[in-house]
Amino acid sequence: MNVLSISYKNLKRKKIRSSLTIFGVGVAVAVLVSLAGFDRGYQKSLSGNIDKMGYQLLVTAKGCPYEAATLMLKGGGGLRYMEDDIYQKIKGDERIDMITPQLVSTVFDPERLEGQGGFVMFMGITDSYLDLKPWSKFKDGKWFTSDDAMEVIMGYEAAELEQRHVGDEIYIPKVDKILKVAGIFERSGTQDDGVIFMPLKTTQKIFSLPGKLTGVGLKLKDIQEIGKFEEDMYLEPGIQIISMAQVRGTILNLISSAKVMANSIGVIAIFIAVIGVINTILMSIFERTKEIGVMKAIGASRVAIFQLIWTETILICSVGGLLGSIMAVVGSGLVESVIKAVLPYAPSGQIVLIEPGLVGMAFVGTIITGVIAGIYPAWRASSMRPVEAIRTGE
């Protein structure tokens, strides 16, 4: 006989009430673990996505940096253009290790998504693009036959979605052109998977944007030079320079208010669960007033009664914490798909990252919460005078 088995048997007496309280704690823990997992996963995925862009700095036409940041990651309308001359001018800078020009254009395809319509992102690139992304490999096919070929290389997901293979043709509705699929990239886990690439010159030609670029990505020989390089670029008229660290910060800022809101909900959920636990234990004490009096009569000390009630609270919280952790791990896929559906920008990869350390922390945190929540009910029960408890409970 020990305090744990006595507490367990007490909780078993009111199975539905105990189960509902445990479930309440479980849901609160699951919400908190999922939110913490999202916080970690989102930042990690975003960093991964940005690192895989391959460049440290992005030169774009002057405009809203927030817009530029999301455009480079996600694509979309409202693009601003800058002159090709700027690329020619800055590429001679000795501090630059690698540099690549880009021209992004989006086209609305009414046939896309089973007739619902959707935007297709086209990106004009040169072979320097692959220098900055050495991990880009061909799943099938090869590079463009010339720098003005009427050919495309499709990202992995774009090819899957369009059901295209090397040698197939692809129709671009807005400009009424047909291009041939020269290659298909392997899955990269980045936004590139959904992009259709063309030679830069071909893009400029078919979209009637001669001599235009949407951006220039570059990597410096010495990362310490970024600050000075940015400073120098500010002097150039009509362009802005965005570091990928800024992009990361910008996107994190965009979702920060949503995160504050979600975290608040998590904290409120835990608070409500704790109140529920205290309420359950107090109710149980009131119902067992006479029993507690009898226990004292047959020899239970204040400490023994305190331990008994405290253990019941800790037991509820521990089992709730365990249940919540399991719910969070099992339901992370569902949470991820819901979050991805509502977020303004969701990086590719796992954005709800629930690691063993996080689950462990949540479990320990729930036990600590149980330890604190149990103090008042346990003190109340242990303070009962035996004769009053026996009489009150009669």
Next chain:
Amino acid sequence: MSEIIVKAEKLCKTYHLFAEEIKAVDRVDLEIEKGEYVSLMGPSGSGKTTLLDLIGCLDSVSSGRLEILGSDVSSMPESRLIDVRRGRIGFIFQDFSLIPSLTALENIQLTQYFAKMGREKTDSAKLLGRVGLGNRMNHLPKQMSGGEKQRVAIARALATNPSFLLADEPTGQLDSETSKEIIEVFRELNEEDGLTIILATHDLNLGNQIPRKICLRDGKVAE
């Protein structure tokens, strides 16, 4: 000279109900020796249960002097009264007061667990066998009859090998046949083991079967 288990001198217990002072136990003088079998008799409200609570160190004394097993408990706080009663006083209640979530055996072990005494522990299973419930060890209280529950309560009271037993209307919820069986158990415990038993009852028939009677009326010893 026989050992004095309970010694009360001008023992009083007063309650206050609004402005009114109620003397539940009023200047009681009493001595109970080791091995005695005593009934506290009286009508409802005569102070039997209050006196039993005082002797059992469950309640504090208002005035007078009370010695239990040689210790003056008259001015002891609750925190110290527990040390006097723990393991040394066995309680039997009218409604059995078993813990419903524990089996018969576990109810007995719970008392031993709380006592944590250095005294020799009695074998719980043997105790149940002694009260005729050797085959009901793993039964929950709800699976037992009133008489069986009271037998478990007696076994529980004996679990710590106490110096004396206090029984408050132990047959109050039992039929006459079962009551006789329970009274027989008490008689055996007193005669065969020499255990001191103090039993409160309003049942004259039962009280008359007990060697020593103390009658209470309005909180005072009437005889």
